[in-house]
Structure formats: C-alpha cells, structure tokens
Amino acid sequence: MDFSFLIPRGLDLVCTDGAPSVFGILDPSIAPLFLYYSYVPIIFVALLFGLGVFLASHASLVSRLFLWIAITFSVLIAGEILLWIAVPVYLIHFAWQLTALWHILLVVLIAHFAYVFIRDEKMPIRWQWILVILVAPVLALIPSTLNLAGFDIENCESISGMLWTYIYEVEISVALVILAFCVLEFRARIGHADRGSALILGIGICIFWVAFILSNLIGDVTLVYNINLVGPVGMVVLLATLAFLIVRYHAFNLRIFGAQALIISLFALLFAALFIEASTVRYVIAGTLLLVAALGTVLVRSVRKEIQQKEEIELQEKELEIANKQQESLLHFISHEIKGYLAKSAAAFASISDGDYGAVPAPLKTMSDAALVDVRRGVDTVMDILDASNLKKGTVAFAKKSFDLSKLLSELVTELQPTATAKGLVLEFKDSSGGGCVINGDEEKIRRHVFRNVIDNSIKYTPKGKVSVEISKHNSLIRTTIADTGVGITPEDKMNLFTEGGHGKDSLKINVHSTGYGLFIAKQITEAHGGKIWAESDGEGKGSRFIIELPAGSNAA
C-alpha cells in the first residue's frame, strides 16, 4: 500500500523570520519566553487534573467530559505553540486551520459538561442535536478557504476567513446560555446545600471562556498575537474553580482531590519557571519548589484528615436524625392511640359516676371517681406529649383573636383557688396595669398551656406560703409575674427548665406526674405569639418567679 500521501510536501517553503533549529522545522527562539512559562505548565496541569478527576471518580460521565475538555484544550494550546515556533509555511497553515476545530470542540464539550455537572443527568438528546447542528457547518468547512482565506508570507500568518465570525458568535452565544442556565439553576435551588455550586461553576466557565475568546478575538483583530498568550491562563481559573467545588461541594463525588490538584498545579508552574529564569534565580526557585512540596504534603494530609472526620460526623448526624424522626413518629403514633383509649375510658367512668347506668353503690362511685381523675391526668399527659411534638413539627394552628389577659388571669386564679387552699396556700391576683391588657392571640392555648401550666406548677412546687400572680404594663409589653415561696430553682435546673422533657434534679420527688413537657410547651406558645418567658430564683428553697411577657394587642388602650 502506498503511504506516500502521509509524507508532507513543501516543507521547504519557510517563513524568513526564523531559522529551523529543531527537527529542521521548529525555531523555539521565535516565541516569547512567556509562551513557555504559561502554555507548557497549563497543558501539564490541565491534563493532570483531567486525568486525576477521571481516575478518582471512576470514569463517571461528567469526569469523562472534563477529561475530553482537558485533552482538547491541551491539543489547542500545543497547536498554538506550533504556530509560534514552526517555520514551514504549510505546517503553520495546517496548525492554524485546525484551531477552528479545537475551538468548536471546546464549545460542544463545555456546554455538555456544564449541563451534566449542574443537573447531574445526561443531556437530553434534543439538546445534543442542537449543538451538533450549531457546530457541523464549522467542522465541514474547516479545510475550505472560508476558514482560512490564504497565507500572508510577509507577516508569516494565515488570513482568517468568514467562518471565524460565526465561530466567535457561537462561542459567545453558548457562553451566555451556560451563564443563564447556571443563574436559573441557582435561583431554582433555594434551600439546597449545593445551591452555590451552579453559580460558581458558571462564573468559572465564563471567566475561562471570556479570557479565552476575548484574547483570541482581540489578537486576531489587532494582529498583536502576544495578546493571545493571556487567554489560556483563564484555564487556571476554571481548574481552580473546579478544585474549590470538589473540596466545598464534593463535586465529581471527590473529597480530597482538590487540595492535591492545587498543590500539583503550583508545583508545575514553579517547575516551568525553573527552565526560564536566569541561573542565579534558579536556586531560589528550586528552594521554593522544595518548600511547596513539603508544605503541600502537610496541607494535603491535614485536609484529608479533616475531611475524613467531617464525613464521619456527617454520617453520624444523618443516622441520628433518621433515628430521631423514627422515634418521634412512633411516639406520636402511640400517644395518639393512647389518647383515644383514655378518652373512651374517661367517658365511661364519667357515665358511671354520673349514674347514667342506674344507681351506683358508694364503693363503686368512689372507685369510679378516682379512676376518672387518673384517666384525665393520663389524657393531659398524652396531650402534652402530642402538643410538644406538633409544636416542634410546626403543625399547630393558632386561632388568634383579641382578649383581655387581666380577665383571663383573674378567672384562672379563681379556678385554681380550691387547689391552692387544699394545700394551705394563699393564691392571690394583683392587677397593676391600670387596665387595657388586651393581647392578640390564641386565648385557649395561652390560658391552658402557658398561664394555667405555670400557676399550677407554682402551686405544686410550693409546700407552704403563697403564690402571687401580678399583671403590669411595660411600654408595648404586658408582663405577668408568677411568684411563689416554694422550693426555688438551682442554677443547674434553670438550664433545662424550658427544654423538651426537662426536669429539675429533684422535681420528680415533688411532682411524680410531671411529664417535663409543660414548660417546653409554654415557651413554644409564648414565643409563637412574639413573647418571652423566663424564670428567676435566688436559689434552692428561696422561691421562684416566672415572668411572661406578651406584646400588647392592637386594641390595647
């Protein structure tokens, strides 16, 4: 078979600005030093990063696309280097022709990558075809004079054709679509933990894209090709963005890779400088390299350790949260069932006591009355647990209306007076507000769960002396102070007084039926009404004061 068509012809036609010293076709001295300093390490870093991500994430679709981006980008940059240093005219022209190919392939790959990265799913086939339709004309016309109109021997450069206007238009349009897509995703992800990742990737891609396209465009228009050299540096921005996303948002499902990639990149950039700078500076660079390597190792190790610990904690947190939720729903279910049975029992005992089934012998009535009291207490306990659970879940509805708090407290004190008197306590109510204590809220819940609860508590925990309830006004707040001469509160008990199921150290000795939910519910309801509840005590055996502040309602005088 004849392979002679593989052997390039006409390599003897050369540009006169260089002398081919390498392989008879290249002259590295033509290009500015900056070319090697920026292009060579960028190729190295991009390929390393692409390959690292590809291997570490087990060749997932997004990592495959990223590897293709890295390869295409590297080939493009290698082609740019060839453009600078090649001497034969036809070789330069060939490399120049293919620039259009790498540009357009990058457009397709980056658009595809952005979609898969952000949506975490395959790009719909229709979108893929749209991309193909956009780029197919360019690919088909690359060998034509529409891509490159000819070659200017005097300036040793190819003359861009009309196709490039289209290429730049496609590049800019796709960049804008990607940015819009990222912004829309960012807005749609309110409340998501990885919300920012879409926007950061969008910005990263756009900085890379803008640097890349603009430098090419400006270079082509002004014919100052040194401007083109700046473009590929944008790739460093994209790589840094990805490294950040990997560490911060676990992009590519990788954890530690980002820190390693950053260190390797820094190392590669410094390594490249080693070949460029004057010999005296080389020692400094070599020293810096060693330092970077040492510091990098320490950094990567510490990041790895930290990430592993964080992962363990996150896992435990998740497990705990699931266990908590399961326990809560079980508790909710059981409480709900028990409440039903207890309510039926209460109704049955009440009917017996009331004589609904005929005359009741005295011993049976005594037993029935006692059972009714116990069953009602049981209902209250279960209701407390259910209410606390509902308040925590936020499924409690408040039927708000305006009512007079002073009147409510006065009624409550009258209602609880027999209980206090039975214990030999004095229960008194004092209104120092001067009237007009109207508040806006759920009267029933505030009465039962807040004030009745707290006053009842004070009576329970006061063996002798008195319990006083006082209402007063402080600007726009209505303050109720429930003071007693009871057992008092120790500083330790104060810590978990208003917590769910929280008990004082010795509280169960005094109140054996305490569920520990009463004050938790009181606090939740007070806060739901924009108020505050807290306790004060001078210590054990020195009594306590519960202060409840609620905002005055709109009808307040």
Next chain:
Amino acid sequence: MRILPESSLPSLVVGVLALFAIFASYYLTLHQNSVILHYPEISVDSDSE
C-alpha cells in the same frame, strides 16, 4: 437491528466530522499544498494603490 444506541449518535457525528476536518486539512494543505499564498509584492502593490 440497531448497532449503536441513539444517545451516542450526536457524538459519533461530531467525531466523524472532526476526523474529516483533520484529514482533509492535512491532505489539502500539507500534501497538495493548495493554499492561496500572498507574497509581499502583492501587498506592496495594493498599498501603493
């Protein structure tokens, strides 16, 4: 019988077109040397107009 899954068709089209672009450019430019060359004389002439 379908040889390729439908989802890989767009990539295949782009791949084939890219290969075409590379080989056609190589053949036309480096083998046939069919490039319109602009020599200094031409640009000097056009400048003087």
